[in-house]
Amino acid sequence: MNAAPLLAYINKYISLTEDETELLLSKIVYRKYLKNQYIVQQGDVCRHEGFITSGCTKMFYIDANGQEHIVMFSIEDWWVSDMGSFITQTPADYHIQCIENTELIQFSYETIEGLYLEIPKLERFFRKIVERSIVAFQKRIVRNFSLSAKERYLVFKKNYPNIEQRIPQYMIASYLGITKEFLSKIKSQLILEQ
Amino acid sequence: MNAAPLLAYINKYISLTEDETELLLSKIVYRKYLKNQYIVQQGDVCRHEGFITSGCTKMFYIDANGQEHIVMFSIEDWWVSDMGSFITQTPADYHIQCIENTELIQFSYETIEGLYLEIPKLERFFRKIVERSIVAFQKRIVRNFSLSAKERYLVFKKNYPNIEQRIPQYMIASYLGITKEFLSKIKSQLILEQ
DNA sequence: AATAGATGTTAAACTAGGTTAACATCATTT
DNA sequence: AAATGATGTTAACCTAGTTTAACATCTATT
Numbered sequence: 001m002n003a004a005p006l007l008a009y010i011n012k013y014i015s016l017t018e019d020e021t022e023l024l025l026s027k028i029v030y031r032k033y034l035k036n037q038y039i040v041q042q043g044d045v046c047r048h049e050g051f052i053t054s055g056c057t058k059m060f061y062i063d064a065n066g067q068e069h070i071v072m073f074s075i076e077d078w079w080v081s082d083m084g085s086f087i088t089q090t091p092a093d094y095h096i097q098c099i100e101n102t103e104l105i106q107f108s109y110e111t112i113e114g115l116y117l118e119i120p121k122l123e124r125f126f127r128k129i130v131e132r133s134i135v136a137f138q139k140r141i142v143r144n145f146s147l148s149a150k151e152r153y154l155v156f157k158k159n160y161p162n163i164e165q166r167i168p169q170y171m172i173a174s175y176l177g178i179t180k181e182f183l184s185k186i187k188s189q190l191i192l193e194q
Numbered sequence: 195m196n197a198a199p200l201l202a203y204i205n206k207y208i209s210l211t212e213d214e215t216e217l218l219l220s221k222i223v224y225r226k227y228l229k230n231q232y233i234v235q236q237g238d239v240c241r242h243e244g245f246i247t248s249g250c251t252k253m254f255y256i257d258a259n260g261q262e263h264i265v266m267f268s269i270e271d272w273w274v275s276d277m278g279s280f281i282t283q284t285p286a287d288y289h290i291q292c293i294e295n296t297e298l299i300q301f302s303y304e305t306i307e308g309l310y311l312e313i314p315k316l317e318r319f320f321r322k323i324v325e326r327s328i329v330a331f332q333k334r335i336v337r338n339f340s341l342s343a344k345e346r347y348l349v350f351k352k353n354y355p356n357i358e359q360r361i362p363q364y365m366i367a368s369y370l371g372i373t374k375e376f377l378s379k380i381k382s383q384l385i386l387e388q
Numbered sequence: 389a390a391t392a393g394a395t396g397t398t399a400a401a402c403t404a405g406g407t408t409a410a411c412a413t414c415a416t417t418t
Numbered sequence: 419a420a421a422t423g424a425t426g427t428t429a430a431c432c433t434a435g436t437t438t439a440a441c442a443t444c445t446a447t448t
Contacts, residue, residue, distance in 0.1 A: 378426065
């Protein structure tokens with residue numbers, strides 16, 4: 001495993017000196033998970049923030065009726081954590097489970113807090129990526145209100161063309177907020193429309 | 195107008211020295227808007243981040259059918275900006291309009307960027323508040339999927355008890371993602387259930 | 389090759405929430 | 419006091435999406 005993708009990603013937002021890069025690399029912990037393993041479980045405290053170098057995960061929530069609702073998928077170059085749990089170090093609301101065998105770089109809460117003190121620039125880096133992420137969530141809220149299920153599916157396909165083939169359809173349905181049966185109906189409608 | 199609420203708010207996350215506080219105060223611009231005035235308009239670049247000291251605003255989006263969808267309300271001690279527009283300095287997707295006469299403390303893009311350099315601790319402050327904000331948005335997405343309209347209304351009432359009286363119901367309906375007629379129906383059902 | 393488990397499809401009956409339209413109430417302006 | 423505009427309610431009818439259930443397909447394991 002190697003840290004190049006993480007360094008490249010960080011360098012899109014800030015520039016680290018050689019010393020800072022070395023310090024960061026010295027803190028890196030690699031971790032491998034198999035398909036179906038849990039990175040975080042609802043109720044546990046999320047102790048790490050992870051940067052995916054390969055694989056794919058889903059973050060989801062089980063509602064009062066036992067139904068699964070997928071909040072987000074993460075693939076290479078994305079971060080995984082239950083942020084609410086991580087920042088407050090209290091029990092997680094969500095599960096994060098691997099959809100494929102997944103390799104990631106993990107930073108524990110203590111490591112990240114230490115790095116913020118040693119490399120203050122990292123505060124800027126994380127501020128920026130979280131800001132971007134907020135914008136994406138806001139857009140998703142708007143889409144969920146103003147678009148029909150079919151339109152949301154088309155937006156999903158356009159925004160995540162490479163993710164669709166890697167994920168079973170019933171999970172995509174859950175992400176879109178519809179049943180797998182209805183997604184199936186939408187897909188057959190789209191085929192007829194061509 | 196005074197900056198005490200902002201300083202108190204910032205001090206919940208970081209502690210500023212006297213010099214830093216003074217520097218921050220020297221950059222402060224107060225701004226008053228009347229009810230119905232726009233702070234940001236869809237299509238304009240959002241040039242400021244504002245901290246509300248009094249009043250109430252809505253951030254909304256007009257969809258392809260001309261329908262208004264409210265993304266969030268903001269009141270005292272909350273921030274207002276179209277974050278997507280602000281961080282990239284490109285045209286805004288949303289309108290932000292005052293529901294009441296509103297007073298706020300404004301920071302221009304240039305001022306904030308300057309302050310980040312002069313008071314690096316502010317990066318930490320904003321990192322922390324955006325992290326909190328993301329958690330709230332995630333929860334909202336989950337609620338929108340897993341709760342019925344009636345349940346969402348009850349959660350809204352519980353989470354924002356003091357906001358409800360200040361805002362017309364048709365706006366609350368828009369925030370909840372339902373029509374005003376259906377909210378009206380929900381309310382009469384709730385009265386009958388008592 | 390057979391079985392089991394996971395995934396995907398189809399269709400009929402149902403329901404949460406939308407649409408339309410008419411009316412009620414309240415506040416503001418003249 | 420009347421008129422206007424903004425807000426809220428009610429009810430009949432409609433539709434997007436759900437539920438249930440049966441079946442189809444694919445993959446992995448024995």
